[in-house]
Each structure stands twice: as structure tokens, then as C-alpha cells.
Amino acid sequence: MRGMLCAVPEELLAGAGHGSNDGGAIMGYRGFGRYKEALAAKTMDPKIMSVGQDGGVTTALLCYSIDNGIIDGAVLTRKSGPKWVPEQVIATSKKEIIECTGSIYALSPNMYKLKDAVREYALEKVGYVGLPCQIDALRKMQLYPFGARGIGERIALALGIFCSENFHMEGLRTIIEGYCKMPIEDVNKMHITKGKFMVEGKKHAEVGMKKASRYAQDGDSVCPDLVAEYADISIGSIGSEEGWNTVFLRTRKGIDTFYGAVSAGYIETDDINKAKPGLELLEKLALSKKAAAKENIEKRKAMGLFVTRDQYY
Amino acid sequence: MKVYDEVVNMVKPKFAYVHLAACSGCEISFIDNFERLLDMMDMVDFEYITLLKDVQEMPAVDIVFIDGAPCLQSEESVKMLKEARSKAGFLVAWGGCSATSCINNFSRGGQMAQPQHESFPQVCRIVKVDAFVPGSPPGPEMAYNIIKAFVEGDTEYLRYLTTYEVGGFACGCDLMKNIIENALCIGCGACAMSCPTRAITMVLGRPCINWERCVKCGACYAQCPRSFLPVPVMDRMMEGL
DSSP states (O other): OHHHHOOSOHHHHHTOOTTSOOSSSOBOOTTSOSBSEEEEEEESOHHHHHHOSSSOHHHHHHHHHHHTTSOSEEEEEEEOSTTOOEEEEEEOSHHHHHHTOSOOOBOOOGGGHHHHHHHTSOOSSEEEEEOHHHHHHHHHHHHOOTTOTTTGGGEEEEEEEOOSOOBOHHHHHHIIIIISOSOGGGEEEEEEETTEEEEEESSOEEEEHHHHGGGBOGGGGGOOOSSOTTSSEEEESTTSOTTOEEEEEOSHHHHHHHHHHHHTTSEEEEOGGGSSSHHHHHHHHHHHHHHHHHHHHHHHHHTTOOOOBOOOO | OHHHHHHHHHHSOEEEEEEOBSOSHHHHHHHTTTHHHHHHHHHSEEEEETTTOOOSSOOOEEEEEEESBOOTTOHHHHHHHHHHHHHEEEEEEESHHHHTOGGGGGOOOOOTTOTTOOOOOOGGGTSOOSEEEOSSSOOHHHHHHHHHHHHHTOHHHHHHHHSTTSSSSOOTHHIIIIIITTTOOOOOOHHHHHOTTOOEEEETTEEEEOTTTOOOOOHHHHHOTTTBOOHHHHHHHHHHO
16 A cells, blocks of 8 residues: 555655554654655535635534534634634634634644633534644543543544644734735635645735745744644645645544535545646655754753754644 | 442542642542532542532542642641542542642641641652643543543543643743744634633734733643644544544
8 A cells, every 4th residue: 555655655655653554554754753644635515615724624524523413513714804813712613613613823732722612512412623842742641631630531623734834813913914915804715735834815815935934933843743634624725726625534433424424515525646646746745844853952951952852743 | 230339340440539738729620520410420420529528538549630739837738639649540639729739839838727838849859640631720530530531541632631741830831931932823822712811812913912911721731732732632523524
């Protein structure tokens, strides 16, 4: 399996450790973590498609899960107003889920909402959508619930979103108003594609990621994870055609939920290997994120700074 | 059959729960495992735990949970801790009061019925601690996880708790000092979720601590994904999901 899928030399894979193919059923491009299947997908619901960031798969999966009792609510992030300040919400209906569609490139500390979801909303099966680092936080919380009584076992579905970097709210505003020369209120959609930060709204504007990245939060520079390696299902746009999502199915629960949604007509799929630019590009980016993280961690260690105990590359 | 039972009992690790100065919240949390408590009893023999068993003196055991801080002005309490250490193979500082002293840090004495009782240091200042579990109280699942890991010899799980980083004097300040000052914070909000007193609010994606409310239990720093990341345990977990 590995030989068939793999785009990197075998000797590189040999030392991969985490993320390499070491089980029969698990396939691996190096850089994508453990996963069982990679495919291209998009929603079949035109309403979700019209508001979705790319293929609308995250929203479609949540809608399917809530319709079929896989979750009874989800902790999500939405745009709170025209200033694009992210707001963390507990969505318990399809309508509320669809309101949270679309990406906001600013910090959204939605882990704390899990407590409210369980305590105040009394949800038994909680869905969670997070960035790779937030999925790490979620898994750590499930394994070591120092202050998370009864939350870990109620996590029914963890969806991870690809992430190259994230911004402070003011950083985001600076990029849009400073570089793109456009009031943030006029923006309808933000996008990071092909090395550019793009905004759509009253006009189209873009700025190179090299410039925009100086406003990224520094914590991201030691993050090795582009594709949410510990989610049940990871979803992003890099690698697939426009209007489609690249999807990694990582756990049994992820596979069951995803194919449930496919057979119920929420999602259509396609072969990711036919897509352009395909997984090769995604792998290149994922590996360069890992390399950068490793380098930055070494640099910080050399300065005598504390860095997170244990990381994966 | 009798012989078999005896052999099983011989190899089954013995467990004790010692209570020092604390509110009993951590003990309640321990018991809040409900049905899982039966599984825990299958894994270890509960030899000494005052809330569940009428035994006056702690016997020698394989694993002991220490709940609460010892009082330096109480000879009895220090003696009890030292005795527990000498009688136990593996000592777990269970809960904020023993791992970090928690609210006991605020003690200045002067209270009836023992106004001379004023110093409640962390357990690790008096005896060697093998595993720290901060949190006030820690989630009940932590007790189950630790006992399971201990019985199965799962050092991969335990090793993150054995360093003195997660124990000793703790404060919401740890987030500033170790995470934000080292440019590690990613604004996930796990600290705010774990805070038992809701002293942490996330402002512009960073923790903001209400110092009047922080009880210095250490849960936020331990819960932060950037303090330690249990990657091998996470890998194992993913296989079961």
C-alpha cells in the first residue's frame, strides 16, 4: 500500500516513526500522520455549498451527525459580527451549525466551551471542530482530565481542520486593512490559497503569505501539524480542486460517520489521486511545516527556552 | 479454587488512600467513578480508605493516594505522611492540596479549633512523590487511569505525571511564565476549561487570570497542550477510536 501511494523516497519513510506506515490497514504519506483513507469530497447540499469555505464537508458531516443522533450538539466557532471577531458557540440544531460555516483566521479558544456544552447544555454526545493544536488539546484532555470531569467520554466526534497558521484578531485586521487596503467590515470571505491571503467582498484583494505571516501567532512556529493528525476526520482544501475538500479518515468512528454521510446523500466523494494539485503538494507543505517546527524548537532550546515536552514530527 | 483465589490475591496490588488537610472533594471525586469503582476494586485491593472501609491503620501497600497537605504544626499529620511513604511502593499526590498545596497556600493560621496550624506545604517538600495529579479536584477518570496504568505497568502514561513540573507550588502564573513567555500559547482555551474556580477567561485568545479567584491548584498548566504532549499515549488512543 505504501509503495503505491508514496511520493517520497523509501529511506525517508523508514525513519518516520510517527506517521509512517507500520500497520497493515494504515496507509501513509509521510507528513499526514496515521490515517486509513484519503479522499476528495464535497457536500451535496446546495445551501451548504453556497456558504461553505471550500467543499462544505465539515458542515455536511455535522449536519448528518446531528440528524442521525451521532452527536446532540457541537462546539463551533462563528463570526460574531462585521468585525470578524470569532465567537465560540454550542450549536444544537442544523440551523445553528450552518451559521458557523466558513473559516475565520483568528484565535478561537473553543476548548473552554466544552465545559459549558457538558455542564450547562447537558450534551451527552458532543461534536468538536478544531485546528490541529486544538485537537491535540482535546486528546490530551481525554487522556489526562485534570480539570475536565466527565467531558472526555462525551466527545463523540472530533473534526480537525487543516491549518498552516493562525492570527491574533488585531493581526488579522492589520493584514486586511493594512495590506489589502479594505475595511474589515466589507469582507465577506477570507481564504488562504496558493501562498496568498485573499479576501472577497466589496472587492477582491490579496497579499502574499510571506507578508501576512509576520502577524501569525508565534506559538504556531513550533507546531508540526498541518493536517490535524489526531482528529477522527481531518478536512481541508489543500490538494483538491476548487470547491472540493481533501479528507483524511483516521479512526473507525471517522470512517463510519463519513460513509454514513456518503450513503445518506450528504456528501459525494472522488478519487484524491486524480485531483490537481493533489496530495504531493499537501505532503510538501506538511513536511515543510514539520521541518520548520523542528528547526524552531531546536533554536529555542539552544536559547535555553522551555519548549513543549514531547512533540511529533 | 481456593488456591487460585489466594494466588490472585497475592499478586493483586494493594491500595491505600490517605487523607491530610483537604476538603474531601478529591476523595468524593475518586468515588465519583461510580461503576468504574468496581473495576478499580478488581484491579487493586482497597486496603485503607476511611470513606469506604473501617480500617484504622494503614497497612503496607503497593500504591497510595495522598489527598491533602500535611500541616507542619501537627506532628500527627507529618508522621502520617512519612509513614504512608515508608509503607507504600508508589506514592501519588492526588489532587491540588497534596500536589500543589492549592488553597492551603493561603493559610495564615489563627483559626479555631487549632489556631497554631498555619503551614501546609506541598507533599513533595516532605517526601518523595512518584506521580502528581493537580486539579481541584482532578476528574474522577484520572484516578481510574492511574490505577489502571499502575497495574498494567504502563509507564508511558505515568511518566508525564512523575516529573516535578506538574507538582509543587503552582499558580495561574505558570501559564504566563512557562507558556506565554516562551511563545507557546496557541489560544485553545484548555486552561480556561480546566479551571475549577473559573478564574480564567480567554481575552483575545489568551488566558486572563483573576488572581483573587485562582486557588493555585495547577490544573491549567497541567491541562495545557503546550506544557506536555503525551504523543505515545495519544497514538495508542487513536488505535482504539
